[in-house]
Amino acid sequence: MGQHETVATSLAGAVREEIGTALAGVDAELARRFPGDSGTRQPVHTVYVPGDAFAPDTARSWGDQALDALDRHAPDAATLAGVLELADDLAEPVYERVRAKLAHEPIEDLRIDFEDGYGQRPDAEEDETAARAARLVARACAEGSAPPYIGIRMKCMEAAVRDRGIRTLDIFLTGLAEAGGLPEGLVLTLPKVTYAEQVTAMARLCEEFEKARGLESGRIGFEIQIETTQSILGPDGRATVARMIDAAEGRATGLHYGTFDYSASCGVSAAYQSMDHPAADHAKAVMQVAAAGTGVRLSDGSTNVLPVGPTSRVHDAWRLHHRLVRRSLARAYYQGWDMHPGHLPTRYAAVYAFYREGLEQAAARLAAYVNRAGGDVMDEPATAKALSGYLLRGLDCGAVDVAEVARLTGLTRLELDRLAGRPTKH
Template sequence: MGQGQQEKVATSLAGTVSEEISASLAPVDAELERRYPGDPGTRQPVHTVYVPGDAFAADTVRSWGDRALAALDAHAPDAASFAAVLGLTEELAGPVHARVRAKLEREPVEDLRVDFEDGYGNRPDAEEDEAAARAARIIAEAYEDGTAAPYMGIRIKCMEAPVRARGIRTLDIFLTGLMESGGLPDGLVLTLPKVTYAEQVTAMARLLDAFEKAHGLEPGRIGFEIQIETSQSILAADGTATVARMIQAAEGRATGLHYGTFDYSACLGVSAAHQASDHPAADHAKAVMQVAAAGTGVRVSDGSTNVLPVGPTAKVHDAWRLHYGLTRRALARAYYQGWDMHPGHLPTRYAAVFAFYREGFEQAAARLSRYANRTGGDVMDEPATAKALSGYLLRGLDCGALDNGEVARLAGLTRADLETFAVPRRGDLTASA
């Protein structure tokens, strides 16, 4: 057959077959859109800092930054010494150290949670009432004067019977205080801890629905994170994955799943000396969380280390190396957020994050450029890979590891271009699979 000859096209099915199949799958299509809307495309903070309700103050964010800078000055005052502690290459040493210092000066905390649960404990009702009201006032003022972290909020007590009423009252006082101070900030985040049953998540959703109705807010305006700290939150009595049901029980309000390193480990009987985010029990729990959350728009956060970088320089360096290694390990496993428990953790949090993005961004930018321009290369990429590459670059930009200019220069793409690749339509991901 000659190249110019038109190919004969023949079919066997009646035209109504496709329509009938589409009609039969319409409920499935709707279910996919509802349950798996995909990533929201918003910024995900690289960490969450927890501060007890009685210790939270107007200068907390700046104080953490100043203490972190003081730790750097005392224990790794220049790029070479910091790189030697963490094993950074000569190429990364200067840029990472400079960006860590700039980050600590400009935006030392990305996400702050005022803690009214384990970090606060049980106090007289009047004392917790006052602390919740004060937290609302300080956070409202911080967003008003520009000193707030990008994300701020509270962790209440859990939905278990002994502390349920106290947690509900604290949440009510806090949210009401924000409303009376001008409204809910865009960066508001709430955390529900020690969730065991999906019904507790539904209860939280109903509570927030009632608050929205009381204040005439848009339905679904207030979301919350679910903290995974019990074995029952991973595996239910009937053998199913409870965490998957929890996401649905939130009725569209779940924004994150946060792994609680020490409560979860203790729940499984792991001895205190071995309770860490790289324990096999932790890896299993986070893998289940990750699969349950995939495609739902709910983000997963790793836990923390309780080894604090305090004391003599040698001890600080040991704690820094541990924290840096755990953070890099988490990033490689696609856990892009974790907890930090001490200002001294901030230098290594940002060093790990910045090194992760800077050491791979040139290759990622080049691959995405070739994909966007349909030029050749040694890797055959497809839409799903383009999504991963652009997501990687966007996360690097959001945290300050990368600059718009250098990414645009290497990839030939604007941030808007990256966002288009990072949040494609559902059909775009399957078209070439």
């Protein structure tokens, strides 16, 4: 005991050193391009409201309208479960959590829209709307009533609207800076990107604003909206979305799929434009591979079928929305867009059911992995990372509680973060 067998080798130590030196550049490049997940919470959805429709009580108003829709069309857990075909054991916990979510945090990510949802307005009007948006966001953040993530979608970098988009961005950011600083959950969205150079230009704008305001370099990030065919496949036949991530120079935070613009650009007729169209699946598969390991997150798009009208019509729209959200979650698109307050009940019902129905199995597999126990599945570190990420996402959105995850896994939040490869502050 305590003695080690002497083993024979043939390669000189200098060989290892030479190889290490030769690959040092590759090591640095891997670390730069593929830093992994940031470890921060990803919202489950993004809600868009036109710039002139945004108000201090927008989030609360959406929550109240969503609760009213539940009261009128699914007043109890059994009704909602029947509409969405939820398992009996999920009905009550999902329903209770949905109502609680709508009461205290109905919107996780809010985008004030100055693009398609706002349209073309006189410059003076858009100037004032942008300044007003900055004032209201600053006030909401100071009062603690703002959603965790909030920001604007500017107009795109195409020549016809470029100057207008830049000016709106400048007015909004300047208003925030002068009202006390940029909020922690600030999110900016760049739409209709066709060339990587447009992303470079957006990164330049962020950099110049940081310099002008004495902010830390890299403080401002932005999402890239994928809604043109050129953002997926370039004229030379190469995939372009990866080039766009690189062009952001570390500032890209997300890739958001634009269902209807992208479908239209592919020639899909209006009746068939949907998140589950094959053209959409192809685009999102390319986005997913391009973003993997970079820390840039994916968001699916939306449905334009609104849950309004008589109960039968609302239930039909809820079933469609719920199915599409579940489909996205299964494909690892953990975020999407919601277009109407009536979409919130099914957004959260789908998300909560997704995490709750797999909770015990995921926890058992992770506990077995950590404890090197047996079982009918032999998981590898990559799978343990995915299992931890699944549980962490469930915790972040409120689908599951820290206490029940700890009881089932024997792990703390910090231990889950480490297994998931997330940075920890401890």
